[in-house]
Amino acid sequence: MxxxxxxxxxxxxxxxxxxxxxxxxxxxxxxxxxxxxxxxxxxxxxxxxxxxxxxxxxxxxxxxxxxxxxxxxxxxxxxxxxxxxxxxxxxxxxxxxxxxxxxxxxxxxxxxxxxxxxxxxxxxxxxxxxxxxFGDYVPSWEIAKQWNMDIEQSAAMLRKEVALAEDAPSQVDAQRRLAKKLLRAAYGLVLHKTKRWLDDPLESGQVFLEYYPQREQTVERLGILLGRRVIPKRSVVGLVDDFAPWLVKEYQKTEFKIG
Known part of the structure; x- marks a missing residue:
């Protein structure tokens, strides 16, 4: 039909x-x-x-x-x-x-x-x-890792897009894509605990903080990247270089625990 x-x-x-x-x-x-x-x-x-x-x-x-x-x-x-x-x-x-x-x-x-x-x-x-x-899905670690275990490669690619952006509109678009990817990947770490589907990256970040409150500053800065303002490239790159490796390690740790 x-x-x-x-x-x-x-x-x-x-x-x-x-x-x-x-x-x-x-x-x-x-x-x-x-x-x-x-x-x-x-x-x-x-x-x-x-x-x-x-x-x-x-x-x-x-x-x-x-x-x-x-x-x-x-x-x-x-x-x-x-x-x-x-x-x-x-x-x-x-x-x-x-x-x-x-x-x-x-x-x-x-x-x-x-x-x-x-x-x-x-x-x-x-x-x-x-x-x-497909039947109904139960939010699970299996789904989270299928979509986010590539975070090291995807974050590096988006980092490069920001660094090589030649004008403000291109950089803002790259910043937004980067922030969305990192916030959704962060939420993926707790998806199997919340058992809720979330699409909004800001909401994803806030729920992530309920389990990882020590990352409040990072989530706040990612929220700024979702805006329409050009952020100094060195600040964006520094944020990625700090948070992306942390996410990679957390995914590895969670995979070891859950399998």
């Missing part, structure tokens, strides 16, 4: 901001035209799905599932869509598309990766909803 975005559709319960409805409808039309029968389903996650998107600040985050790998011509489709969005929907900061094959998503090995993302974080806006392949 294929479901189109509609203001009357029950799917729309998680996308309450009317200004983003035409954006999603246009995206689906472009994907249908470019991918044809290979298109399986489309999902939206992040601030747009949660109804907290801020015009000119928030990205549109999308998961695109196809039957077959992308051909060379189909890969250029994303460039065309990005150009179209810049022209027709300038209030959308950017378009971030994660791709997967149906065979990758609907598999037992994807239970704690794609399964979790689609079931807990995404809203299906077109096509068969693959989240229905």
């Amino acid at each position: 294929q479901t189109q975005v509609s203001t009357q559709s029950p799917i729309h319960r998680s996308i309450p901001q009317p200004s983003y409805v035409p954006v999603i409808e246009d995206l689906i039309a472009c994907l249908k035209s470019g991918l044809k029968e290979s298109l399986h389903s489309v999902y939206v996650y992040g601030s747009v799905a949660n109804g907290t998107a801020i015009p000119n600040v928030s990205n549109l985050d999308v998961v695109l599932v196809t039957h077959a790998p992308f051909s060379a011509s189909q890969k250029s489709l994303f460039n065309s869509i990005n150009w179209r969005f810049q022209k027709d929907f300038p209030f959308v900061k950017g378009l971030a598309i994660r791709t997967a094959l149906v065979s990758e998503v609907a598999s037992l090995s994807a239970l704690f990766t794609w399964g979790f993302l689609l079931k807990q974080c995404c809203t299906n806006v077109y096509g068969e909803d693959l989240s229905e392949c």
Whole structure:
């Protein structure tokens, strides 16, 4: 069964901001035209799905599932869509598309990766909803580590983006991505204790502090990075160099305890 975005559709319960409805409808039309029968389903996650998107600040985050790998011509489709969005929907900061094959998503090995993302974080806006392949999730250490055990590599990559940013907008965007990643990774350390799903990075940081109050200053500084103000690069780098290795060790310690 294929479901189109509609203001009357029950799917729309998680996308309450009317200004983003035409954006999603246009995206689906472009994907249908470019991918044809290979298109399986489309999902939206992040601030747009949660109804907290801020015009000119928030990205549109999308998961695109196809039957077959992308051909060379189909890969250029994303460039065309990005150009179209810049022209027709300038209030959308950017378009971030994660791709997967149906065979990758609907598999037992994807239970704690794609399964979790689609079931807990995404809203299906077109096509068969693959989240229905998965049962209800209990917040667990297994899920937390699947999404955060790469914190050493991802923090290093985001640190580099901040250090190499050539203008204020680029640096602010990198700062925000870095802060979100570190705060959510911090919350992952206590997910198996709280047994609650949290998407808001600030809320994640506050709950993390209930178990690690000694990190209050770090969480406060990460909250500042979530703002729209350029922070001196040396301060951002110093924060990452302090907190990321600590997170890595805590994940290793917790993995040793829980397994």
